[in-house]
Amino acid sequence: MKAVLLAAGMSSRLRPLTDDRPKCLLTVAGQPILKRAVDALRGAGLDELVVVTGYLEDRIQDALGAWYPDLRVTYRRNADYAATQNGASLLCARAVVEGEPFVMLDGDIVFDPEVLEAVVRSPHADCLALRPADDLGDEEVKVVLDAAEPTRVRRIHVSLPPADAAGESIGIEKFSAATSAVLFATIEQRIGEHGPRYEYYEKAFDQLCQDGRLALHAVDVGAHYCAEIDTAADLAEVERALQARAR
Secondary structure, three states: OEEEEEEOOOOHHHOOOOOOOOHHHOEEOOEEHHHHHHHHHHHOOOOEEEEEEOOOHHHHHHHHHHHOOOOEEEEEEOOOHHHOOHHHHHHOOHHHHOOOOEEEEEOOEEEOHHHHHHHHHOOOOOEEEEEEOOOOOOOOOEEEEOOOOOOEEEEEEOOOOHHHOOEEEEEEEEEOHHHHHHHHHHHHHHHHHHOOOOOOHHHHHHHHHHOOOOOOEEEEOOOOOEEEOOOHHHHHHHHHHHHHHHO
8 A cells, every 4th residue: 555645845834944954854852754754654564655745855855765765655746835735735646546545644743653553454444543632722633523423524624613523633544445536536626616725635535524425434543642743832842742752
C-alpha cells in the first residue's frame, strides 16, 4: 500500500524558523518531523511514498534522498502552494494513487508509531485516527460520531460545535481503492465550485460522510501521543512533551 504525505505549505506562522526550510524538516527532540513520520511508515510496512511538495521542495527531496536512498518516492508538486489549501495538495497525488488503497498523513504531525499502526491495521477499509478530547478549540478538526454506529464518522469539520464532537482528527487516514476514486472526484468537484483557496480535504470527507458515499470509521488513538505543529508555541510544547517522555 502507498502512503501519501502532504508537505507543500509555507507554514508562515512558524517564521522565521521556516524561512529556509519546510515545516516538516524542523527538528523536534533531536529528529526532523519528516524523518519521524517516514520511519513510522516504514515500520508499518508502507515502503512506497508519494510526497506532495511545494515550498522549498528541493530541501525535502535532498533530505529523503540522503536518509533513505533505497526508498521508492514519487514527488508531486502543488505549484500553487502559496494560494491553496490541503485539498488542492491532495488532488496533486491523484494520478499516482487514484483507484488504489492508500494511507494519507499531513507532514506536520508528531506521533507515536502505534498511532499509524492502529490505522493501518484497522479492520475498517476507510478510517481515520481520532484523538478523543473534550477541550477542543477553534482550530481542531472536530469529529462527530454516529449514535447508532459508534465508530462511524457522521460529520468532520473544524467549525462543528465542540460539545458534539468525540474528539479531533489528527491528520492520518486510510482509504480503500473504491473510496479513493470517489474522494478525488469529490475534491475536484468542490474546487471547481468553490475554488482552491479555502478548500480543505476534510470538507470532501464531510460531504461524503453526510451523503452516505463514505463509511469512514474512527480509530481511537488516545492511548498514544500525537500532536500537530502550527506555531512556535506548538513546537515548543511538543519538544517539552517528548523530552519529558524520554527521561
